[in-house]
Amino acid sequence: MAIDLDFLMTTEDYVLETESFQMKGVTYYPLEWTFFGANDPTMLLTWDAERDRILIRFEQYAVFLGTIEDHSIHEEGLRNAYPIVKLKTSRFTRFAAENMGTERVNTYRGELSHYVIRTFEQEFHVLAYDDPTVLDLGKVGETGVVIEVVEEA
Template sequence: MHITFEKLLYREDYQIKLDHIVMNEENGNRLALYFRGHTDEVMVLIGDYSCNYFELSFEADCVLLRSSDLHELDDGVEFNTIPLVLYKDSALLTFATAWMGLKRDTSRDWTHYAIRAFEQDFHVLSPRPPVFTDLGHKMSDFTVRHSFNLPTES
């Protein structure tokens, strides 16, 4: 299945797992999140080659929070099965506007991006949409080798 940014916004049957996070210094300190995705959660967990591999890259002035950082903030948002949800108004955005001065520059329209991944949800506040890059497929970084013919000692 070919993945697009739009599909991440509405596919309830699509599962994603964070591969790694990079602060890209060569590209103006953009925050790059790399994910594997598939409709079968087992394929995502084992890092199967059939998984889509993609990048979401946010501007350097974005704010990244994990869901565990938000345990005291009642967001008022129920669990959502869609991998990427956009909020123009949320408790997190209201809190950040009040305490972090996000709206000092009125030309920026901040958006709350809630990313649901395996074992960890992420929340990104960004004044601009992320850049989505489909990176095709990637082999898992882990190789498992089984040998039924044990080596003989010489």
């Protein structure tokens, strides 16, 4: 199964766990996450070698809004079983329009969407004009990542 944006937006009960997040000082893809993913959360908890590794990048005009815990802006429509949700309008987009001027800046780029990345631990919120790039990095066991269990003496 190939993992892409469509898969992450339409597959119920697929769970992500954050491996890393970077806000890069580069021009094209400044927001970049790597995730572990699995149909069964136990695979994430036990570091199963069959977990998927996924890279998600947002383009340069994307705005990282943090997590719900950062803002306390709760959105009822976000409670769902999909790893990524795309909203055309939300409390976050209205907040950004009122407080960040997003309806005045970069309007030539098109319509701003609110993306929610739901992980095992939390949700990340991003405003972006373009869909993120999603790359399937393969299984953890196929990527050179070595899992070593150390028995304590």
